[in-house]
Amino acid sequence: MLSLTNLKVKVGEKVIINNVNFNFEKGKVYALMGPNGSGKSTLALTIMGHPQYQIENGKIEMEGVEINNLSADKRAQLGLFLSFQTPIAVSGVNVFQLLRLALSGKKDPLEIKKEIEKYASVLKIPNELINRSLNEGASGGEKKKLEVLQAAVLEPKFLIFDEVDTGVDVDAMKVIAQFIKKHKKDKTYLLITHYNRILRYIKPDKVLIMIDGEIVKVGDYKLAYQIEKKGYEKLCI
Amino acid sequence: MKNYVYKSEKGLSEKVINNISSLKGEPLWMREFRLKSYAIFKRKPLPDWGTDLSKVNFDDIYYYIKPTERQVSTWNDLPKEIKETYDKIGIPEAERKFLAGVSAQYESEVVYESIKKELQSQGVIFCDMDTALRKYESIFKQYFSTVVPAHDNKFAALNSAVWSGGSFVYVPKGVKVNLPLQAYFRINAEQFGQFERTLIIAEEDSFVHYVEGCTAPIYSTSSLHAAVVEIIVKKNARVRYTTVQNWSKNVYNLVTKRARVEEEAVMEWVDGNLGSSVTMKYPSCYLVGRKARGEVLSIAFAGQGQHQDAGAKMIHLAPETSSRIISKSISKDGGRTSYRGLVQVAPGAKNCSVYVSCDALIIDEESRSDTYPVMKIKEQDVNIQHEATVEKLGEEKLFYLTSRGIKKSEAEGLLVNGFIDPIAKEIPLEYAIELNRLINLEMSGSVG
Incomplete structure (x- = not known):
């Protein structure tokens, strides 16, 4: 589905990601864990095509096509999606305007409107948040739910959730987790977390541990519990 | 498009002005007003602030062009070429939808006009200025040039000397006009300055919303647009004046807009400035009656080679008056926007409130935005808020x-x-x- 080969990423002069190799398979759920500053968000933003992160070496392939030089909008059109760790507020633009433009020629605006309403009710997002400027005046949990809602309407193939479980209360997290489970089918998920809170609700097929920009360990879901007990350092040294 | 019935010679002189007045068959007082204004125009220097107007060549402009012989009242009567031009802008369709009346200006003469029967039965007058001067001379003379005198500024003087076309709106006491009145403007002859003049009188307890939208095709030589808008808002009346203008990128757009706002009356200017090479426009409210309220909402967009110098003037001359200015500007590709505002509170105008907010959005490194807010407050009991932000497109x-x-x-x-x-x-x-x-x-x- 998505593969990373010898990936090395720099911001300015600083190397953040080094020598990452991994192949994400279709229909599976992956958890990416690691301490703060280990490069998890950088990896997510690099896959999505943030202009600040330069690929120094290696390649990213989506279904066999190299996407290193594609802009973020083209990557999204190929089926990539990133749920941001801290979604930014966009004044004067509501979620419908955004999705209508993103899906122009693909989905009928009326259909988009219906889906937004449907998913907002499933995710328990208050109506005024749907009509208001995106993420403006929304709580941490509400912002994360709005990210999930966008994912649901956009129907991407490869979804990265960057700390979807932080700043979210237990109820909201359950709702988000249930929602992700329900919409698994043919999709591939990469859940970035450093608590593993969300992993109590969604059992990952594989857990990847990242430290200092490298993937140092890969295991099954039990690895997440070991980390909770022992911490990263003991486990990985 | 050369089917002009009359085209004045290039440049301005007493002879040209006398010709305009004769062709229009105006009363003597108007001819004298024009000639007096011309003398003021010659005397006044160009403003030495704001924008670069040095390229305006007053001798290279036709001051009057009359496109057709007579006014027509139905769409089918219009000459084909004019109809085609209008079709491109989409007037008839817009009219079918919800226009209360259309007074569309083709070059300097209003050639197409239709007023819905409902308006007429309410006693509302909506016509072009030349007709108003002929048919309603006493009302016309009572208010004309009372809010914008010829000596207001050089371009107001120019307009006063050569004005032609524009809308006249009179709303009787207590009448509320439910649908917006609209006029479409279009400069269509090369090097032709358009000098329309609009006069709106809203009697006590009345309401009207006037909308002007402008589009202009692109020319290689500069064109001048120097309009005047005068509005009188009587006690407890409300007038809203909306402009969305998109002059072609070589037009000098220098417009004087002023409103006199009486007791408990409300004046709202909504002003969208896109296009033009240079715009200088500062809609004003003279708040002369107790509890009068003035509002200016302004949008300016400046792209490559454009300078939008826009803002507002609020003059508080009575107690408990309030004003609100909200300005948003965008500059891109080396374009320049300036917010220029004046808020003045006269001595004795107690308990006034003033709110000014100007936000600038700068798209790239080459573009520029400036803010020139001036406040002259001569009274202590005043509540003033001013906010300004500049942001880059993140x-x-x-x-x-x-x-x-x-x-x-x-x-x-x-x-x-x-x-x-x-x-x-x-x-x-x-x-x-x-x-x-x-x-x-x-x-x-x-x-x-």
Whole structure:
């Protein structure tokens, strides 16, 4: 589905990601864990095509096509999606305007409107948040739910959730987790977390541990519990 | 398009002015007013502040062009060429939809006009200025040039000397006009300055919304647009004046807009400035009666080679008056926007409140935005708030939107439209859509 080969990423002069190799398979759920500053968000933003992160070496392939030089909008059109760790507020633009433009020629605006309403009710997002400027005046949990809602309407193939479980209360997290489970089918998920809170609700097929920009360990879901007990350092040294 | 019935010689002289007045068959007082204004125009220097007007060549402009012989009252009577021009702007369709009346200006003469019967039965007068001067001379003379005298500024003097066309609106006491009155303007002859003049009188307890939208084709030589708008808002009346203008990129757009606002009356200017090479426009409210209220909502967009110098003037001359100025400007590709505002509170105008907010959005490093707010407050009991922000189009916001599959240029358009959204909401829907579309075109670089 998505593969990373010898990936090395720099911001300015600083190397953040080094020598990452991994192949994400279709229909599976992956958890990416690691301490703060280990490069998890950088990896997510690099896959999505943030202009600040330069690929120094290696390649990213989506279904066999190299996407290193594609802009973020083209990557999204190929089926990539990133749920941001801290979604930014966009004044004067509501979620419908955004999705209508993103899906122009693909989905009928009326259909988009219906889906937004449907998913907002499933995710328990208050109506005024749907009509208001995106993420403006929304709580941490509400912002994360709005990210999930966008994912649901956009129907991407490869979804990265960057700390979807932080700043979210237990109820909201359950709702988000249930929602992700329900919409698994043919999709591939990469859940970035450093608590593993969300992993109590969604059992990952594989857990990847990242430290200092490298993937140092890969295991099954039990690895997440070991980390909770022992911490990263003991486990990985 | 050379079917002009009459075209004055280039440049300005007493002879040209006398000719205009004779052709229009005006009363002597108007001819004298024009000649006196011309003398003021010659005396007044160009403003030495604001924008660069040194390239305006007053001798290289036709001051009067009369396109057709007579006024026509139905669409079918219009000459074919004019009809085609209007078809491109879409007037008849717009009219079918919900216009209360159309007074469309083709060059300097109003050639097409239709007033809905309902308006007539209410006693509302909506016609072109020349007709108003002929048919309603006493009302016309009572108010004409009382809010914008010829000596207001050099371009007001020029307009006073050579004005032609524009709308006259009279709303009787207690009458509320439910649908917006609209006029379409279009400069269509090369090097032809358009000097329309609009006069609106809203009697006590009345309401009217007047909308002007402008589009102009692109020419290689400079064109001058120096209009005057005068509005009298009587006690407890409300007038809203909406402009969405998109002059071609070589037009000097120098417009004087003033309103006199009496006791408990409300004046609202909604002003969208796109296009033109240079715009200087500062809609004003003279708040002369107790509890009078004035509002200016202004949007300016400056692209390559453009300077939008726009703002507002609020003159508080009575107690408990209030004013609100909200300005949003966008500059791109080396364009320049300036907010220029004056708020004045006279001695004795107690318990006034003033709110000024100006936000500038700068799209790239080459572009520029300046703010020149002036406050002259001669009274202690005043509540004043002033807010100003300057922001750059954020890379993070752009990344967020593009990561959803939206092209960068479209994402920029979305952000710019989001930025002006609080003002766009105040504009009638069809104009808001047009504004939205124009901004998207500007952002994607497909209009030059």
